[in-house]
Amino acid sequence: MLTDPAPELLVEVLRGDRDQRPLRDDHSAAGLRATLEDHVFELFGPERRATPTVISSATLRGSGRVSELFDSPLGRARSILIPTVFRLLVAHVHVQDPYDDALAAWRGEHPRDELVELLSHFDHDQVARLRADVHAHYCTLVQGLGPIPSSWLPRTSQRARQLLGGGSVELRDVVDLVVGSTHGVVASVALVDITTSPLGAGAERALRYHALVQTLRTSVVPLRTVAFSSATGELWALDVDHEMLTRSVEDLVEALARKDAPQ
Amino acid sequence: MSLLVQRRLTSGHVADLIAHAPQDVAQVSDDHRASLASRFRAVPPSEHRRLDAWMVEQAGRPPGPFAWSPATARRILGNNALRRLPSVPDTILNAVRDELADQLLRAARGYARPGSLGHWLAGVAHPVLGLITGEAVNWATQVLECAQGIDVEYRVASSDVYFDVAGARTTLRGRRDLIITTDTGRVVVRIRSGQPGKSAGPGLRSDLVVETLAHPDGLAPRRYLGLWPDAGLALGVDGTMENVRAGARDFVRAAVAQRRHGLVRAA
Numbered sequence: 048m049l050t051d052p053a054p055e056l057l058v059e060v061l062r063g064d065r066d067q068r069p070l071r072d073d074h075s076a077a078g079l080r081a082t083l084e085d086h087v088f089e090l091f092g093p094e095r096r097a098t099p100t101v102i103s104s105a106t107l108r109g110s111g112r113v114s115e116l117f118d119s120p121l122g123r124a125r126s127i128l129i130p131t132v133f134r135l136l137v138a139h140v141h142v143q144d145p146y147d148d149a150l151a152a153w154r155g156e157h158p159r160d161e162l163v164e165l166l167s168h169f170d171h172d173q174v175a176r177l178r179a180d181v182h183a184h185y186c187t188l189v190q191g192l193g194p195i196p197s198s199w200l201p202r203t204s205q206r207a208r209q210l211l212g213g214g215s216v217e218l219r220d221v222v223d224l225v226v227g228s229t230h231g232v233v234a235s236v237a238l239v240d241i242t243t244s245p246l247g248a249g250a251e252r253a254l255r256y257h258a259l260v261q262t263l264r265t266s267v268v269p270l271r272t273v274a275f276s277s278a279t280g281e282l283w284a285l286d287v288d289h290e291m292l293t294r295s296v297e298d299l300v301e302a303l304a305r306k307d308a309p310q
Numbered sequence: 311m312s313l314l315v316q317r318r319l320t321s322g323h324v325a326d327l328i329a330h331a332p333q334d335v336a337q338v339s340d341d342h343r344a345s346l347a348s349r350f351r352a353v354p355p356s357e358h359r360r361l362d363a364w365m366v367e368q369a370g371r372p373p374g375p376f377a378w379s380p381a382t383a384r385r386i387l388g389n390n391a392l393r394r395l396p397s398v399p400d401t402i403l404n405a406v407r408d409e410l411a412d413q414l415l416r417a418a419r420g421y422a423r424p425g426s427l428g429h430w431l432a433g434v435a436h437p438v439l440g441l442i443t444g445e446a447v448n449w450a451t452q453v454l455e456c457a458q459g460i461d462v463e464y465r466v467a468s469s470d471v472y473f474d475v476a477g478a479r480t481t482l483r484g485r486r487d488l489i490i491t492t493d494t495g496r497v498v499v500r501i502r503s504g505q506p507g508k509s510a511g512p513g514l515r516s517d518l519v520v521e522t523l524a525h526p527d528g529l530a531p532r533r534y535l536g537l538w539p540d541a542g543l544a545l546g547v548d549g550t551m552e553n554v555r556a557g558a559r560d561f562v563r564a565a566v567a568q569r570r571h572g573l574v575r576a577a
Contacts, residue, residue: 073320131441138447139403140440148437155438156380197401200455202448206540208505230321230458264542266320 056193057275060284061226061237068233072268075289079296080211080263086300087212090307099210099217104240106302107256108249120165121177126243127153127162128177129184129277130223133241134203136188137195137224145185146178184243184277191280199226207264216303220260227270234270234287236261242274246281250274255295258287268292314511315546319537321459327546328460331533333494336551338528343476346523346558350478353565356572362483363516366560367509370567378430380438380445386427387413387442388449389487392466402454406446410439453501456537457488464490467498473523482561484520495532495549505541512560514547519557522549530554 062068091100128149135142135152142148154163169177195201205225209218227235238257242250251274258272273284285291317323365373376382391405400408413428422428431439457464471484488499498521500514514536522530530549537544547553 134444135437135440138440138444140437140443142437148440151435152437152441155434156441197403200402200451202451203444204448206503208541210505210541228455228458230455264540266318266542 057191057239057273057282058193058195060282061239061273062199062235062270065233068235068270071232071234073266075268075292076262076266079259079292082296083211083299086296087216087303090303091212091215095213096215099214100303100306101217101219102299102302103219104253104256107252107298121173121180122243124162124165124177125180125184128181129188129243130204130241132181132185133188133223136192137201137203146181149181187280188241188277191275191282195226200228201226207260209260209263218260218263220257222257222261229265229267234268236267236269237271237273238269240274241277243277245279246274246276246283250283252298254283254285255291255298259292259295259299262292313548317544319456319539319542319544324456324459324535324537324544325461327533327535327544328462328490328492328497331497332548332550333532335495335532335549336522336530336554338522338554342528343523347476347478349562350475350480350565353562353569355479355569359480359565359568360483361480361561361564363485363513365568366516366564367507367513370564370571372568372571378427380442383427383442384445384449387446388453389466391446391450392453393468402447402450403443406443406450410443452539453487456499456501456539460490462490462492464488471521471524473520480565482520482523484517484524486517486521492532495529497533497535498531499535499537501537501539503540504538506536506538506543506545510536510545511547514545515553515557516560518547518549519554519561522554
């Protein structure tokens with residue numbers, strides 16, 4: 048299901064009506080893992096590679112493209128600061144100035160990170176532009192997000208790492224927000240990806256990838272996977288089903304074949 | 311043979327690992343403790359030595375200087391918040407906030423010594439406190455998710471376990487997050503980030519040996535479980551004498567390697 052650009056708050060589409068949710072599916076994960084293992088064996092053979100081929104949501108999001116405006120230093124800085132300020136919002140922290148607060152939080156977490164180094168090389172104009180940019184994205188985020196109830200068990204920057212082919216392939220993923228528990232009778236886990244780029248075909252592949260990796264990690268199929276663009280306010284929500292996960296396996300196999308192909 | 315049990319991290323598998331943990335466990339005596347102490351005394355340290363599973367996994371390489379960060383503070387804050395939950399029915403977020411407020415209050419009253427968590431929290435900026443809150447909520451939620459599949463009585467560990475080796479200027483530390491009590495003994499759970507590497511087994515055995523040595527009767531837990539939610543994996547070592555001995559040997563090896571590193575650095 049794809050919704051039109053931002054007709055409602057993110058929290059409203061996140062979990063929907065409880066009565067409409069499908070039963071918890073904890074059987075599909077094993078089949079998906081077996082299918083993936085078969086594909087990896089076909090591509091990589093029986094030998095375990097010394098260095099694993101790493102796949103992340105960025106690999107799938109950027110399939111085929113060369114470079115974009117968002118790869119600029121300004122875009123990179125923004126793509127770090129917006130998820131950071133999003134984490135503050137989910138923790139119900141009062142944000143006074145999104146740029147200063149996000150930067151202070153990021154510095155506190157990664158004191159020697161390259162972003163801090165990057166910002167020190169920005170001139171006044173670039174800093175002012177970044178500040179205005181972060182403010183604009185923050186406003187879009189606040190308008191589209193809505194308060195996330197603590198009873199939904201929200202966790203931010205949820206990491207996942209899955210090995211395939213005895214360690215020849217490593218799937219890495221970071222989901223900006225995960226809500227819901229895997230222990231309910233009905234599916235209740237929803238995944239949210241906050242992006243500072245407009246949504247496109249790559250974002251849809253990334254949504255499917257998040258759902259697949261979450262399924263492999265927890266062995267339970269999530270309810271829904273959502274992308275929100277802080278650039279445009281667009282909101283895409285996909286209900287996770289077996290067909291969607293199978294498509295994600297195909298995306299992944301294509302990406303692996305591309306990565307494995309001789310340059 | 312020392313066995314490592316591996317399963318997917320699902321509620322069913324975790325419940326199974328607990329239910330089918332062996333009931334015959336090792337018991338260490340004073341003789342065992344004295345024997346271990348003599349081995350550590352044979353590797354004299356230049357200063358007081360602290361060893362834990364991480365150092366065993368890193369083959370005795372000395373760790374870098376410790377610094378508080380949202381990532382290093384989340385486990386203490388998250389576990390303390392979880393211990394508040396059964397007594398006061400509330401959300402995890404509020405429990406974490408209460409825990410943070412307690413830490414800050416302790417610092418404001420002058421009870422927090424320099425270098426402690428409370429002392430560090432008192433000096434960080436407001437947005438960093440927000441990030442720390444988020445990280446602690448993440449940790450607590452993760453622990454709760456892991457614990458929801460456990461259908462027997464469990465509690466969140468109030469602290470890690472420590473054992474001072476007599477006359478060897480050595481302290482061993484074992485990390486633990488959940489303690490599950492069954493009629494026939496206890497199962498201890500440790501939750502970790504990332505994915506288990508090749509040294510995950512020795513790491514778990516190291517935690518097992520400290521837990522056993524620190525027990526008043528020297529009784530090993532039935533099983534020591536390591537849960538890696540990021541990777542969706544659960545690993546376990548049984549509380550057999552073989553595993554306890556292997557864990558103790560790994561600690562002595564780590565002490566030897568640490569001493570060697572120290573001598574190289576000094577030379």
